[in-house]
Amino acid sequence: MSLWVDMYRPRTLDDLHYHEGLSTRLRSLAASGDFPHMLFYGPSGAGKKTRIACTLRELFGKGADKLKIDQRVFMTPSKRKLDVNIVQSNYHIEITPSEVGQYDRVVIQELLKEIAQTQQVDVSAKHRFKVVIIQEADSLTRDAQAALRRTMEKYMSNMRIILCANSTSKLIAPIKSRCLLVRVAAPSSEEIVKVLKHVAAKQPFRVIDDEVAQEIAEDSNGNLRKAILVFEALRMQSPDLSGPLTIAKPDWETYCHKVADMIIQEQTPQRVMDVRSKLYELLSHCIPATVIIKTIADRLVDKVDENLKADIMHWAAIYETRMRVGNKKIFHLEAWVVKVMSLYKHFFYGIDMSGFD
């Protein structure tokens, strides 16, 4: 019994529900025999991986669905062993180099060269090349990206690379200029509703209320995966989808909201200590600090005066950046909380703070 997300994942390009223009484009590219390197980018839950899988299927037929998982060991020049999980079929190979952190260059260099220098042995294969899918390409280090450059040109005959990323900002220009960029935008609410109805039609209850579907779609914020997961969770609550339905927020989100409320209620050193312990709680449950700061800030700006909103977001952005550069997340989260508190307090006492920036 798998999740609905996996059960109803489209397998071919024809099954995809939205971005029809993109689907026809991919289909014709796969058929033309002249398949370029590609870079899929878009927000999470928009269907990048699904589209890549469908494209592979279009390229190589059913054989591309037979996956096996391997573990490979790579050796860095300093004799350190790296374990990398590899998902592969006869025609393609899928890696997430960022899971070895700063050593991803070694994986890229060794693995890609190895694939590039072996030719397709299966005579019945539709294409001469193998496809390498690199997940989370935006977290590749600069070195690893530099290593990709020449490889992509040199071994074009034996290999095509498909990169999958959330944004192209962190990819170096030479990589971008070697790929065909494919933007996968998040589905609109109507499109999510359509997909939800499609899922519902395959279930025993067959229908989903328009209102419920709309509500789920709004809540998911363009993330189709989340929408379907929420839908399934609701179904667990009440099997026939009747009665009052409440979309349960994840625990961490309510917790973040609580923190935001605490900041607004009182601005004292004592309160900072309370907030600090809550933040620690969140961090120790592996909620990324960026998500924490964004959620709290989002909640805060809904509750404060118009004049304060811009400042709160400004400092959120500043401290988020410092968090990335720095080492200890809690320092910067806390600094931001204190900053917001002082802004809030001074706003009410009408003191000009511009001298302290």
Added chain:
Amino acid sequence: MSFFQKSSTRTAPKTATVDPTLQPWVEKYRPKTIDDVSAQEHTVAVLRRTLTSTNLPHMLFYGPPGTGKTSTILALARQLYGPDNFRSRVLELNASDERGIAIVRDKIKNFARQTPRAQAVASDGQTYPCPPYKIIILDEADSMTQDAQAALRRIMETYARITRFCLVCNYVTRIIDPLASRCSKFRFKPLDPTSTSSRLTQIASSENIAVSDDVVKTLINTSQGDLRRSITYLQSASRLSMSTNPPTPIVPSDIQEIAGVVPDTVINSFAATLGIDIITDEMDVDDGLPTRAKGFNDIRSKVKQIVREGYSAAQILSQLHDLVVEHPTLAAQKKANCALVFAEADKALCDGADEELWILEVGLQVHKAVS
């Protein structure tokens, strides 16, 4: 049956020849001689002299990507040695090869100390100068570590009699001074629009695809002097147009989509939300975009919408920057304030900050600066 198959595979040429139709155009139309190199007259003039004088200094090529650095040195090496000697006389190492200090000490040093073999007679009947030294090309040299570069210093001098080095890099500042001072430097400047367009039309005509002037203009604008980028875009666009049945002509918006450029309408409506007046060419004020400055919530929902569309923050930033800087009516003071904001945001994005937060931050600050 199997007998026949076997014999057919044996007769197939051993060298992995690529079907020319599947080859990237960047490789296919790489200059064969240094005279083919576009728009780098000064460098080409100096190098042409080396072809006749059989002397060559150590060289350092630097300049932005896609200006022909690698192409030039490869073409020069090919002209000097011809196809037969090329393999034994030239060592090309790039960032995809391991280039730590160990490699410099072993591989490069070993290659550098070999005495070049005597000139073999070229198989294609032409005579090549084939001067008595070897060339080591270190492509993308700015990604070499400091230690590896330092190890090169003495090697370059010791074997100068029989080996020439050519370092190719984007940022000359990342090459350590002692190396840079041993080389004669050649700067490759970004290509000017006329040479880019002549090259593009030349490729288009030999590939038999129809390209309108508008398309060439868009290619030049989006690639900003990077010839490789514009050629790749052209190839991708022609792939897309060829793959439909019947083939559709290439239009500028195709190029923009391939290049990942945010459509002007999106940027304009974002700018309008921030309170920047959008001056359109048609000047139809009535059904134009609302140019009223809006509040925090409007900006936030607009940013959410843009992020959902999946556009990259860096791209939005640079296009918004262009729009603000070239804005005809905005006061200089305001523009300067905006520029500060953009600079700050660019730095943050380079540090890997969250994109949504920073697009919002840019939006809010620009809004503050212009209102």
